[in-house]
Amino acid sequence: MKHNLLNFTRGSQLLGHFGFMFAAGLKGPLIVTGLVAVGTCYWEVRSALSDHQIYLVWMHIYTSLYAFMEFDPAKLVNLELLDGERVGLPFGIVREFPPMREAVEAFRTAVKQGLLVSAVLLIPAFVFFWWFAERFGGRSKERKHERGAMLVSLDELEEEIERHNKAFRAEELGRKFGWKWRLASSSALAEAGHYQPARLAGVSWPWRLEQSHAMLIGTTGTGKTVALTELVAEARERGQRAVIFDLTGAFIEAFYDPARDIILNPVDVRCPLWSVFNDCTTEAEFHAAAEALVPHDGGGSEQFWVLAARMLFVEMCLHLARTGATTNEALARRLMTADLSEVHKLMRGTMADPLTAPEAARMAESIRAVFNANAKVLKLLPSSGPRFSVRHWVKGDCQAGSILFLSARYVDMSISSQLLTLWLDTAMNTLMTLERTQDLRMWFLIDELGALHRLPALEKGLQTARNFGGAIVTGVHAFAKLKEVYGENMAMTLSSLARTKLILATADRETATWCSDFIGHRQVRDMEEGYSYGYNNARDAVSLTPRRQIEPLLLPDQFMNLPRLSAYIKFPxxxxxxxxxLIPRTRGRIAEGFIAREKPLIKPGQGPAATTLQAKPGSKPNDEHPASNDDGTGKPVDTKQLKLDLEGQRRVADEPQDRQEPVPLEKLNAGRAAGDLGAETRSDTHLDAGPTLPLAAVQTGEDAPAMGAEQHPSEPGTAGDDAAGKGGSTPQARAVTSGHQSLTPVEKDLREGAVADPPEKDFGEFEPDM
Structure with missing residues (x-):
């Protein structure tokens, strides 16, 4: 009840207050209306009636009042005639006097005419006053933009951009051609190759601001691909080159031209033969490739294991480049699947030497495991077909308007993402080695930035690619995914470097808040209206108080509630x-988005992994030098890190052809018997004459040429070696034992299949100091 009484009191006071205020507002217009009406009527009466007629009108009014008061109708009243004479007439019939009736009728006509004139004047004036008062009252409470970002309609934005582009076009063409450029039409200028702004979401870019880069933000199914498709179609029409990361195959289906386009997809049959050695020739280039192939976790500092894996990859690539083994198969066999002792021998004397030392076997295997986990896709690359280099393609070794598609299905992203990252990173780095230009040279379109691993060249590309003709357009689903890949600070840096924003519907509040900050904030002034009322009406009042505040131009909820294909665009x-x-357009399918290879590249039981030597279960323990697969001291290990083919040495396909020719073992024994080696010799006639080794290797103890020999799973004599290691005997083992009471270190290495390193101190388990 109390609540109802308060509401009634408040409502009645406000109604009374508003009523009095409304009446006070009308008082002025009503007074003006009355004055104007009286004035026009007086003017019309004085213009239409003579003085005698006005006199008769006043007498008519007088007699009408006399009759209204019901006085004596027989009383005479003196009327002055037109000629000045006076005549007496009774009050009851004086109003019927013809001259008086004519005068009254003329007076009424004049008054009507005056009211009509006043209405013609006052009605528009009153309407204008009402409109002005209503507008003034509305604008007095209207929030006013003082400074900051602004939101306008699309038509207003297009008009502003058109004025901007027109001024810059006139300035640029005037410097080149003088006043004569005005004689050419826009189509003629376009055909001549003069710059024309590209369009994003149907809106023209401001003059030469495509190279300020763009970021498309929106959850799945909101229209990012629609905007990118229109951009690709325009680039294709103008003959511009583009690098496109196509995760769904939609761009390949709509635009792929086998005559001039390239598809890089390790599991697609249309992928050409590519190797890291095709794009890297210097140590710096190998380091750049390593950063893309083995990314770190996006934190503030790169982890030791990642840095070590990159160093191992770079040193191995440099070694293979020096020896001429520049193939993916060689890289996989020498680094990814080889025994650790073999890797260490190749890395001896390089910066990766301590990283692969057998004394720190656990660390070495961890480093290689990090590399293998990221570079496993190298084994899927094709081994035949036309050779392709991303670096040469970017430098112009392609047709005009060529598009490089970096493609992968979602199911293949877990294994292909590192390689796609490497290709895209190589393209960006190569672009920034070309000559500087203000013209648009190449587009980089990345539909799903978060699907790739960290792109080391992306930040540098966003900063400097504009100077080399590069325009980067990235698509982002959510800010959280970008932070996961690049870290929070780098994610903010990348988003700020892409200055053009096309923001579609977002699904989470964090991304929506992020987008709201991109659009900007503004300072506004609001007028707060207050009411006061009391028992006495004199205390009733309305107050307007100004208040300034800073607020976002668009709230996060506005982005979260956007319908699909609706967006906000912000240019720098x-x-x-x-x-x-956005208006989606149906495009014909001119190619298959993905064509899988008919046969697997590596069949089960084949490939480099099938020839990897495994430790024998009967191997004896060794506490001094743990093997590469050892977890610590005291585990069963095999001291023979490498087995030599005692039935015949065969050359590895990727070894250089200018190697030192091997020397038969008979000649080696003969030379040793003649004293060439300076060591005591004994008969080795029980050994087969087939296997050979380079003479220099045996003389110096160097073991690098021994890498040419491989141990085959079916190689005979292995079981005998195992038996000998356990204390058993075979005919061959007994013959060797009887013929050699003492062996030199070189002969022992020859017998065991590897060059034994001098004993070194075992450092135990190595833990890096992070």
Whole structure:
């Protein structure tokens, strides 16, 4: 009840207050209306009636009042005639006097005419006053933009951009051609190759701001691919080159031209033969490739294991480049699947030497495991077909308008993402080695930035690619995914470097808040209206108080509630934001998005992994030098790190052809018997004459040429070696034992299949100091 009484009191007071205020507002217009009406009527009466007629009108009014008061109708009243004479007439019939009736009728006509004139004047004036008062009252409470970002309609934005581009076009063409350029049409200038701004979501870019880069933000199914498709179609029409990361195959289906386009997909049959050695020739280039192939976790500092894996990869690539074994198969066999002792022998004397030392076997295997986990896709690359180099393609070794598609299905991203990252990183780095230009040279379109691993060249590309003709357009689903890949600070850096934003519907509040910050904030002034009332009406009042505040131009909820294919676009250089609508266009399918290879590249039981030597279960323990697969001291190990083919040495396909020719063992024994080696010799006639080794290797103890020999799973004599290691005997083992009471270190290495390293101190388990 109390609540109802308060509401009634408040309502009645406000109604009374508003009523009095409304009446006070009408008082002025009503007074003016009355004055104007009286004035026009007086003017019309004085213009239409003579003085005698006006006199008769006043007498008519007088007699009408006399009759209204019901006085004596027989009383005479003196009327002055037109000629000045006076005549007496009774009050009851004086109003019927013809001259008086004519005068009254003329007076009524004049008054009507005056009211009509006043209405013609006052009605528009009153309407204008009402409109002005209503507008003034509305604008007095209207929030006013004082400074900051602005939101306009799409038409206003397009008009502003058109004025901007027109001024810059006139300035640029005037410097090149003088006043004569005005004689050419826009189509003629376009055909001549003169710059024409590209369009994003149907809106023209401001003059030469495509190279300020763009970021498309929106969850799945909101229209990012629609905007990118229109951009690709325009680039294709103008003959511009592009590098496109196509995760769904939609761009390949719509634009792939086998005559001039390239598809890089390790599991697609259309992928050409590519190797890291095709794009890297210097140590710096190998380091750049390692950063893309083995990314770190996006934290503040790169982890030791990642840095070590990169160093191992770079040193192995440099070794293979020096020896001429520049193939993916050689890289996989020498680094990814080889025994650790073999890797260490190749890395001896390089910066990766301590990283692969057998004394720190656990660390070495961890480092290689990090590399293998990221570079396993190298084994899927094709081994035949036309050779392709991303670096040469970027430098112009392609047709005009060529598109490089970096493609992968979602199911293949877990294994292909590192390689796609490497290709895209190589393309960006190569672009920034070309000559500087202000013209648009190449597009980089990345539909799903978070699907790739960290792109080391992306930050540098966003900063400097504009100077080399590069325009980067990235698509982002959510800010959280970008932070996961690049870290929070780098994610903010990348988003700030892409200055053009096309923001579609977002699904989470963090991304929506992020987008709201991109559009910007503004300072506004609001007028707060207050009411006061009391028992006495003199205390009733309305107050307006100004208040300034800073607020976002668009709230996060507005982005979260956007319908699909609706967006806000924001260009740099102070252009306001505006809402846009995307119009999807149906395009014919001219190619298959993905064509799988008919046969697997590596069949089960084949390939480099099938020839990897495994430790024998009967191997004896060794506490001094743990093997590469050992977890610590005291585990069963095999001291023979490498087995030599005692039935015949065969050359590895990727070894250089200018190696030192091997010397038969008979000649080696003969030379040793003649004293060439300076060591005591004994008969080795029980050994087969087939196997050979380079003479220099045996003389010096160097073991690098021994890498040419491989141990085959079916190689005979292995079981005998195992038996000998356990204390058993075979005919061959007994013959060797009887013929050699003492052996030199070189002969022992020859017998065991590897060059034994001098004993070194066992450092135990190695833990890096992070």
């Amino acid at each position: 250089d102070g252009f306001p934001a505006a809402p846009v609508s």
